[in-house]
Amino acid sequence: MSELQTFRMLIGGATADAASGAVFETTNPYTGAAWATVPDAGPDDVDAAVSAARSALDGEWGSMTAFARATCLRRLGDLVAENAEPLARAEVADSGKLYREMIGQLEALGSWYHYFAGVAPTIEGRQIPAPNPNYLVYTRREPVGVVAAITPWNSPLLLMTWKLAPALAAGCTVVIKPSEHSPASTLRFAELIDRAGIPAGVVNVVSTNDRDTAAHLAAHPGVDKVAFTGSTATGRAVAKAAADNISKVTLELGGKSPQVVFPDADLESAANGIIAGVFAATGQTCMAGSRLVVHADVHDELVRLIAERAATIELGDPEAESTEMGPVANAPQYEKVLGYLETARAEGNTIVCGGGPDAGLGGYFVRPTVVTGVTTGSTLFREEVFGPVLAALTFTDEDEAVALANDTPYGLAAAVWTKDVHRAHRVAGRIRAGSVWINAYRVVAPSVPFGGFGHSGLGRENGVHAVDEYLEEKSVWVELSGGTRDPFTLG
Numbered sequence: 001m002s003e004l005q006t007f008r009m010l011i012g013g014a015t016a017d018a019a020s021g022a023v024f025e026t027t028n029p030y031t032g033a034a035w036a037t038v039p040d041a042g043p044d045d046v047d048a049a050v051s052a053a054r055s056a057l058d059g060e061w062g063s064m065t066a067f068a069r070a071t072c073l074r075r076l077g078d079l080v081a082e083n084a085e086p087l088a089r090a091e092v093a094d095s096g097k098l099y100r101e102m103i104g105q106l107e108a109l110g111s112w113y114h115y116f117a118g119v120a121p122t123i124e125g126r127q128i129p130a131p132n133p134n135y136l137v138y139t140r141r142e143p144v145g146v147v148a149a150i151t152p153w154n155s156p157l158l159l160m161t162w163k164l165a166p167a168l169a170a171g172c173t174v175v176i177k178p179s180e181h182s183p184a185s186t187l188r189f190a191e192l193i194d195r196a197g198i199p200a201g202v203v204n205v206v207s208t209n210d211r212d213t214a215a216h217l218a219a220h221p222g223v224d225k226v227a228f229t230g231s232t233a234t235g236r237a238v239a240k241a242a243a244d245n246i247s248k249v250t251l252e253l254g255g256k257s258p259q260v261v262f263p264d265a266d267l268e269s270a271a272n273g274i275i276a277g278v279f280a281a282t283g284q285t286c287m288a289g290s291r292l293v294v295h296a297d298v299h300d301e302l303v304r305l306i307a308e309r310a311a312t313i314e315l316g317d318p319e320a321e322s323t324e325m326g327p328v329a330n331a332p333q334y335e336k337v338l339g340y341l342e343t344a345r346a347e348g349n350t351i352v353c354g355g356g357p358d359a360g361l362g363g364y365f366v367r368p369t370v371v372t373g374v375t376t377g378s379t380l381f382r383e384e385v386f387g388p389v390l391a392a393l394t395f396t397d398e399d400e401a402v403a404l405a406n407d408t409p410y411g412l413a414a415a416v417w418t419k420d421v422h423r424a425h426r427v428a429g430r431i432r433a434g435s436v437w438i439n440a441y442r443v444v445a446p447s448v449p450f451g452g453f454g455h456s457g458l459g460r461e462n463g464v465h466a467v468d469e470y471l472e473e474k475s476v477w478v479e480l481s482g483g484t485r486d487p488f489t490l491g
């Protein structure tokens with residue numbers, strides 16, 4: 001058996017083990033074997049990381065210019081791209097995602113740091129025309145302070161970067177806590193921080209297998225803002241913890257995103273986009289397009305096209321170039337996906353293809369699954385599976401399509417498939433979701449806002465306004481006359 005790799009945390013600019021010395025193993029979902037040990041931090045380690053972040057805010061970082069912060073961000077972006085390979089390998093080993101997807105993602109990730117390096121020096125206040133005689137009034141935009149960034153297992157470094165890059169651009173300091181299922185890549189990333197010229201304590205990373213320790217970070221009185229991606233249930237707990245401290249919070253949560261297909265759509269292209277939306281990354285993405293809302297006239301043809309392609313999807317070793325779908329990322333998630341398939345059968349839905357584990361491969365492999373005969377009351381219509389499962393139902397007119405698309409507490413993403421330009425924009429405007437793709441799916445960029453309506457979240461990541469989520473606005477009033485005034489009236 002090969003030796004386990006070891007990883008350490010980053011606290012106050014130094015590599016660190018847990019104060020208790022505890023470690024936990026992280027498992028490769030493809031091999032089923034542990035491949036690395038990581039520190040199992042407790043509340044004391046979180047306290048140390050928050051305290052380091054506070055000191056860094058009050059130290060060199062706090063007095064650096066935005067241009068100097070931008071230089072650090074640019075270097076960090078370069079280092080991420082240069083180290084894409086080891087970072088991608090750590091993500092693949094931890095989560096079972098495809099190497100060919102992760103290497104592309106990691107090579108592109110530097111552009112997020114470069115984009116927010118450009119944004120940093122543009123953070124400006126305003127001079128407001130004096131509302132009262134003899135005053136100069138202006139605003140300053142200042143870092144919100146210490147940020148806790150709590151991330152899930154499905155794309156650890158991408159989703160961490162969506163928080164870290166704007167936070168650093170704004171001048172905040174950060175404590176990152178990756179998921180217990182995929183901590184390794186974030187710990188490897190931490191090794192780049194010092195090389196980017198970022199002062200000690202500005203970025204700290206703690207790993208823990210203990211959800212109470214994660215909760216301790218979210219509820220920490222020394223944290224000014226929590227930036228979270230994960231499930232809606234945990235997001236709700238994080239928001240409550242932040243509320244107790246009157247801390248700011250952004251939440252990137254789950255989804256049950258609709259793919260709305262009109263009868264005039266290019267069905268081959270729609271089938272391809274639907275595959276990208278729900279089977280890429282084994283369906284384990286917050287933006288998975290897991291509800292197919294398709295016009296009755298083209299339902300059978302579209303389902304046939306999707307099922308035919310699904311049957312040829314190559315499952316296997318995530319490291320292999322030809323593999324198209326890897327395993328589900330961990331045992332609890334695997335059980336959860338299979339549970340949903342049982343529920344679909346029990347509720348009388350029809351499994352057109354897939355529908356269970358891949359007998360040949362064992363492990364956590366679930367075959368790409370298309371389910372039809374779903375109704376608005378079906379569990380598969382309402383709940384996020386976070387696996388390779390597409391649930392289809394039909395509509396007959398545009399109003400019904402929009403009503404079905406919006407019949408969800410979520411609102412993260414959606415797609416509209418049609419060649420009719422009027423309808424495309426009309427329907428995109430009526431769907432309540434943070435991102436709507438027209439004749440496309442699963443495209444993101446540093447410059448384009450991403451986030452959810454309803455139970456899919458609070459606030460937006462990416463785009464120039466993402467820095468606003470990490471800034472406080474301060475108004476400064478300057479009395480110009482040097483005189484005095486009636487102290488008993490409001491000025």
Ligand code: NAD
Nearest residue numbers: 151152153178179211214215218230231234253254286386
């Ligand atoms: P999760 O929401 O349980 O955990 C996300 C992060 O929050 C992890 O780092 C976790 O350690 C941390 N955490 C757990 N309890 C916490 C608490 N009380 N306070 C603060 N942080 C806490 O998600 P998961 O375990 O990664 O996956 C569970 C389910 O969430 C999946 O089955 C899937 O449906 C969903 N999920 C959604 C997304 C998304 O982007 N929408 C991503 C991953 C998982």
